[in-house]
Amino acid sequence: xxxxxxxxxxxxxxxxxxxxxxxxxxxxxxxxxxxxxxxxxxxxxxxxxxxxxxxxxxxxxxxxxxxxxxxxxxxxxxxxxxxxxxxxxxxxxxxxxxxxxxxxxxxxxxxx
Amino acid sequence: xxxxxxxxxxxxxxxxxxxxxxxxxxxxxxxxxxxxxxxxxxxxxxxxxxxxxxxxxxxxxxxxxxxxxxxxxxxxxxxxxxxxxxxxxxxxxxxxxxxxxxxxxxxxxxxx
Numbered sequence: 205x206x207x208x209x210x211x212x213x214x215x216x217x218x219x220x221x222x223x224x225x226x227x228x229x230x231x232x233x234x235x236x237x238x239x240x241x242x243x244x245x246x247x248x249x250x251x252x253x254x255x256x257x258x259x260x261x262x263x264x265x266x267x268x269x270x271x272x273x274x275x276x277x278x279x280x281x282x283x284x285x286x287x288x289x290x291x292x293x294x295x296x297x298x299x300x301x302x303x304x305x306x307x308x309x310x311x312x313x314x315x316x
Numbered sequence: 317x318x319x320x321x322x323x324x325x326x327x328x329x330x331x332x333x334x335x336x337x338x339x340x341x342x343x344x345x346x347x348x349x350x351x352x353x354x355x356x357x358x359x360x361x362x363x364x365x366x367x368x369x370x371x372x373x374x375x376x377x378x379x380x381x382x383x384x385x386x387x388x389x390x391x392x393x394x395x396x397x398x399x400x401x402x403x404x405x406x407x408x409x410x411x412x413x414x415x416x417x418x419x420x421x422x423x424x425x426x427x428x
Contacts, residue, residue: 235415246320246407246419247359292358294417302414303372304349306358 210293210310218315223280225310227293228273234302236269237294238278241309247292250278285316318342322408322420329398329427337393337423339408348391349417350383351407359407365391398427 211226229236235254239247253260253269253276260267266279280287290309296302321340329335341348347366351359352375361375367388376383380399385391395402405424409417 237416239417239419246421247409247417248419249416252415296414303361303364304409304417305361306351308358 210291210307212310213308214311214313216313216315217283219283219285221283223283223287223312223314225278225291225312227276227278227307229276229293229295229307230274231295231297233271233295233297235296236267236276237304238265238267238276239292239294239306241290241292243289250291280312283312283314285314288312288314320408320410320418320420322406322423324423325421327423327425329425331399331427332397333427334394334396335398335425337395337406337425339391339393339420341389341391341408341410342412342418343389345410345412345418346388347411347414348385349409350391350393351409352377353405353407353422355404362393362406395425398425400427403427 237252238250292309350362353359364372365385380396382394405422409419
């Protein structure tokens, strides 16, 4: 079963615009991560935010985490056509061995 | 190797045939995950290894699915008597310490 749920499931924007994707999850977590997947390829790690952090930046990426609402958002600023991909949030359980489960993803299309 | 390697990249099987999918994780990565990804969906957890020990196989969909990692490095996911609903991409991922997962390119299985 999927732990997270991304919103929206699909997003189409013009190059240069910002893209915001949201993720909600169900259980207590240690970390939340965002991954990107180009069509037909494996997933690539983008950014990790720990449960005691509220915001993190990496280049054009900004991630926020609200553990009280069990939600996170990924903002991609000044989008490029090359950002076209599917984006997934992933959480690891705070109990046990930190099993990582993924959401259903947001499919982002950036139109040149 | 430099990254996680999976083989074969593509496999077409006739219904009822057995298949074996191989994953060669990054050297030194203790933990290894298998995921199943249906078209347009997020990766669904199948099973987890720490070294040669299979600590969680709760995601394996049926007893036709079997995974092993006998020497704590290469892992094989075996599917017996394949069914059409087994058609998916099978992703392998590994990490040295909990955090960023490194994914292979996946093995796309099509069952006719």
